Amino acid sequence: MEDVIPLLEIEDLSVEVEERQVLFSVNLAIGAGETHVLLGPNGSGKTTLLNTIMGLPAYRVTSGRILFGGTDITPMPIDERAKLGIGMAFQRPPAVRGVKLRQLIHVAGDGGGMEERLSGLVRNLDLDRLMDRDVNMGFSGGETKRSEMAQLLAQAPAITLFDEPESGVDLDNIAVVGEAMNALLKPGTVAERKGAGLIVTHTGHILEYVNADVGHVLLNGKLACQGNPLDLLEEIGRSGYQKCVECALCDQ
Amino acid sequence: MRSVTRDQEIRELAEGARDVRAGLGPDVDLTRFAEAIEQGRVDSMDDLERQLKEAALRVGIDASGHGRSGSYVQVDRSAVYEAVQTSYEDRIEVMSVGHALELYDGLPEHWWRLVSPGKDKYTAYAALHETEGYFMRVRAGERIEDPIQSCLLTSENNVNQNVHNIVIVEDGAEAHIITGCTIHPDVEEGIHVGISEFYIGKGAKLTFTMIHNWSQRFDVRPRSAISVAEDGVFVNNYIMLEPVKSLQTFPVAHLEGARSRAIFNSIIYGLEDSRIDLGSDTILEGEGSRSEAVTRAISADRSTIHSRGRLTARSDTAKAHLDCRGILFSDEAVQYAVPELVSDGAPRAELSHEAAISPIAEDEIHYIMARGVPKDEAISMITRGFVDIDIPGLPEPLRRSIDEAISATAAEAL
Structure with a gap:
C-alpha cells in the first residue's frame, strides 16, 4: 500500500523564543481532514507551536522541520504559508488602525467572488456593524473571535490553527464560533474537501461544539502523550496534567 | 476707491516687519529672489503650457473645468484665467484679488484684517510687493455643489511668488474650494508666500482642500487666518506629498461665534531633505465652539517634520481635540509632535490631545x-x-x- 503523506508533519522540532528554549523535539502528524486538539497547562508551549507553524519570526526553529504536503516550509515567510493553505485564528489578534475588517476579509479571500460569499459570512457571524470599522479596534471578545472566523472562512485554508478559540467569549458567542469552526473543518461548506485543524484549548469547552479526532498533551515543551481528546480531558479534569501523562490512556 | 489712510497703515505695519524673522521654521533670505514676472492671460485652462497643465492636474486641478463651479489660475504674479460656470453666476464670485480691490473699494473689511502685514518678513513682503491672488465669495444661503478650484503656479526660476487670497462665505452658504499650489517642472528654486484670509458667516460652511507640490529647493511660507461666525464650520484639508526645501505655516482659526467649528486635517509626507513645520492654532472664543485637528505625518529620507497643534479655549463651554500621529520610515529622519493646550480663563473647557510617533x-x-x-x-x-x-x-x-x-x-x- 502506498504511504499517504500527512498534510502537516512536524519532525523533531525545537524552538527558541527570546533565546529561551520552549519546544523540545516535538513530533506530530496531522492528516488531511483530521482535527487534532492540543491540551496543556499555561506556559507548556502550545501557542509557541502554533505560532511556529504559522512562521511568526520571533519563534526560532533550532532543530527539526515543518512539512506541509511533503514540502519543507520551515524557511518560508508567513504569507507564503498562508497561501499554501495554513490559516490561524489568533488568541489575541492585534487591532489594526486604518485597515477595515471588510478589507481584510476581502484580501484573505483573495478577492475572487468575495462579494457573494461576504454577504453570507457577514450575516452568519453578525458582523454587519463591524465591517467598516478598523480591524479589532474596540471589538469585544466575542466580536474579535467572530472577526477571526470570518477572515478564515474567506481564506478557506486546508488546515486551521485555532489558538484558544473559546477564551474571552461568552456562551452565545462560543456557539457561533463553534459553528464557524465546523464550517472550516467539514467538507462542502467552505471548500469541497474536509479541512484539517489543530485546536489549542485550555479548558476544553470548545470540544462541546467541535468534534476532534486526536488529542495531544504538551507538557514543558514536550509532547507527552496522545489519545482520545474527550478521554484525555476527563483524565486531566480528574487528576491534573502530570497524572494524565503518566496514566495508561496514552497511546491507546 | 481704496482708502489712502488704510493703505498707509498697512504699509507702515509692513515696513516695521521687513526684517522680522518668523518665530518658527528656518529663515529665508528674501533678497535672493527676484520679483515674479507678468504672464499673459489665456482664454481657457487648456491653453496653458502642457507641463503647467500636467503640474496642475497633480494638485487636483481639472483643466477642463468640468465638475467645477468656478476656476482661478495664477501664473507667477498674474491672474491668467478666471471663470464661473453659467449656472453659478449669481451665486459665487471668482476673480483676481486685484480686480476685487478695485471693485469693492479696497475690501476694507477683509483686506489684511485677519493676518497682520506686520506679522513677519513674509507678510511684510507680500504687503509691500502686492501682486495678485484670488477673491472668492459665496453668496448668502447658496449651497454650491461643485467645488471651486484655484491653481497657483510658479513658472519662472528663482522668483518670489507672493499671493493674497480673500475667501468670504456669507451667512448660510456652503462650498468646497480646492486649491493646488505647484511649480513648473523646470523650476528648481524659488519661494511662495501666500496670505489667505477666510471669513465664514453665520451658519455657513467651507471645506477648503489645499494640495501643495513643490521641489527640493523651493521654500514656502503660507500665512492664513480664519474667522468663523455663529454656527459656522470651517474644514481645512492640507496635503503635501512631494519634497520641499522648507515649509512653515501655522494658520490661526478664530472661532468667534457660538457653536462655531473648525476641523484641520493634514497629511504630510517628509521626503529627501525637506524641512516642514506645520500646524494649526485654534482659538475657541464662542460659546459651545468645537475644534478638531488631525495630523498624519510620515517621515522618510533625511526629512525633518514639526507637527504642531495649539488649542486655546477662552469659552467655558468650548471643547477641542488634537490627534497627531507620525511614522518614521528612515533612521535619518526627525519628527517632532508638538501639541499645545491652553485654557485661558475657561476652567470648564475641555481640551485634549493624543500625540504618538511610533513604527x-x-x-x-x-x-x-x-x-x-x-x-x-x-x-x-x-x-x-x-x-x-x-x-x-x-x-x-x-x-x-x-x-x-x-x-x-x-x-x-x-
Whole structure:
C-alpha cells in the first residue's frame, strides 16, 4: 500500500523564543481532514507551536522541520504559508488602525467572488456593524473571535490553527464560533474537501461544539502523550496534567 | 476707491516687519529672489503650457473645468484665467484679488484684517510687493455643489511668488474650494508666500482642500487666518506629498461665534531633505465652539517634520481635540509632535490631545501576512490606513496619487 503523506508533519522540532528554549523535539502528524486538539497547562508551549507553524519570526526553529504536503516550509515567510493553505485564528489578534475588517476579509479571500460569499459570512457571524470599522479596534471578545472566523472562512485554508478559540467569549458567542469552526473543518461548506485543524484549548469547552479526532498533551515543551481528546480531558479534569501523562490512556 | 489712510497703515505695519524673522521654521533670505514676472492671460485652462497643465492636474486641478463651479489660475504674479460656470453666476464670485480691490473699494473689511502685514518678513513682503491672488465669495444661503478650484503656479526660476487670497462665505452658504499650489517642472528654486484670509458667516460652511507640490529647493511660507461666525464650520484639508526645501505655516482659526467649528486635517509626507513645520492654532472664543485637528505625518529620507497643534479655549463651554500621529520610515529622519493646550480663563473647557510617533507594529504586519498578504503589501495597507482621514470630495486622481506615493515609500522602507 502506498504511504499517504500527512498534510502537516512536524519532525523533531525545537524552538527558541527570546533565546529561551520552549519546544523540545516535538513530533506530530496531522492528516488531511483530521482535527487534532492540543491540551496543556499555561506556559507548556502550545501557542509557541502554533505560532511556529504559522512562521511568526520571533519563534526560532533550532532543530527539526515543518512539512506541509511533503514540502519543507520551515524557511518560508508567513504569507507564503498562508497561501499554501495554513490559516490561524489568533488568541489575541492585534487591532489594526486604518485597515477595515471588510478589507481584510476581502484580501484573505483573495478577492475572487468575495462579494457573494461576504454577504453570507457577514450575516452568519453578525458582523454587519463591524465591517467598516478598523480591524479589532474596540471589538469585544466575542466580536474579535467572530472577526477571526470570518477572515478564515474567506481564506478557506486546508488546515486551521485555532489558538484558544473559546477564551474571552461568552456562551452565545462560543456557539457561533463553534459553528464557524465546523464550517472550516467539514467538507462542502467552505471548500469541497474536509479541512484539517489543530485546536489549542485550555479548558476544553470548545470540544462541546467541535468534534476532534486526536488529542495531544504538551507538557514543558514536550509532547507527552496522545489519545482520545474527550478521554484525555476527563483524565486531566480528574487528576491534573502530570497524572494524565503518566496514566495508561496514552497511546491507546 | 481704496482708502489712502488704510493703505498707509498697512504699509507702515509692513515696513516695521521687513526684517522680522518668523518665530518658527528656518529663515529665508528674501533678497535672493527676484520679483515674479507678468504672464499673459489665456482664454481657457487648456491653453496653458502642457507641463503647467500636467503640474496642475497633480494638485487636483481639472483643466477642463468640468465638475467645477468656478476656476482661478495664477501664473507667477498674474491672474491668467478666471471663470464661473453659467449656472453659478449669481451665486459665487471668482476673480483676481486685484480686480476685487478695485471693485469693492479696497475690501476694507477683509483686506489684511485677519493676518497682520506686520506679522513677519513674509507678510511684510507680500504687503509691500502686492501682486495678485484670488477673491472668492459665496453668496448668502447658496449651497454650491461643485467645488471651486484655484491653481497657483510658479513658472519662472528663482522668483518670489507672493499671493493674497480673500475667501468670504456669507451667512448660510456652503462650498468646497480646492486649491493646488505647484511649480513648473523646470523650476528648481524659488519661494511662495501666500496670505489667505477666510471669513465664514453665520451658519455657513467651507471645506477648503489645499494640495501643495513643490521641489527640493523651493521654500514656502503660507500665512492664513480664519474667522468663523455663529454656527459656522470651517474644514481645512492640507496635503503635501512631494519634497520641499522648507515649509512653515501655522494658520490661526478664530472661532468667534457660538457653536462655531473648525476641523484641520493634514497629511504630510517628509521626503529627501525637506524641512516642514506645520500646524494649526485654534482659538475657541464662542460659546459651545468645537475644534478638531488631525495630523498624519510620515517621515522618510533625511526629512525633518514639526507637527504642531495649539488649542486655546477662552469659552467655558468650548471643547477641542488634537490627534497627531507620525511614522518614521528612515533612521535619518526627525519628527517632532508638538501639541499645545491652553485654557485661558475657561476652567470648564475641555481640551485634549493624543500625540504618538511610533513604527508600524510588527504584530500588525504579521497578522495581515497570516491572511496571505506579502509583507510589502501588508505595510502599504497599514500605511494607507494610517493616512486615511476621510477627506470628502477629494478628486479621484489625487486620491490615487496619495495611494501611489504611500505604497512607493512603504516599499522602499522595507
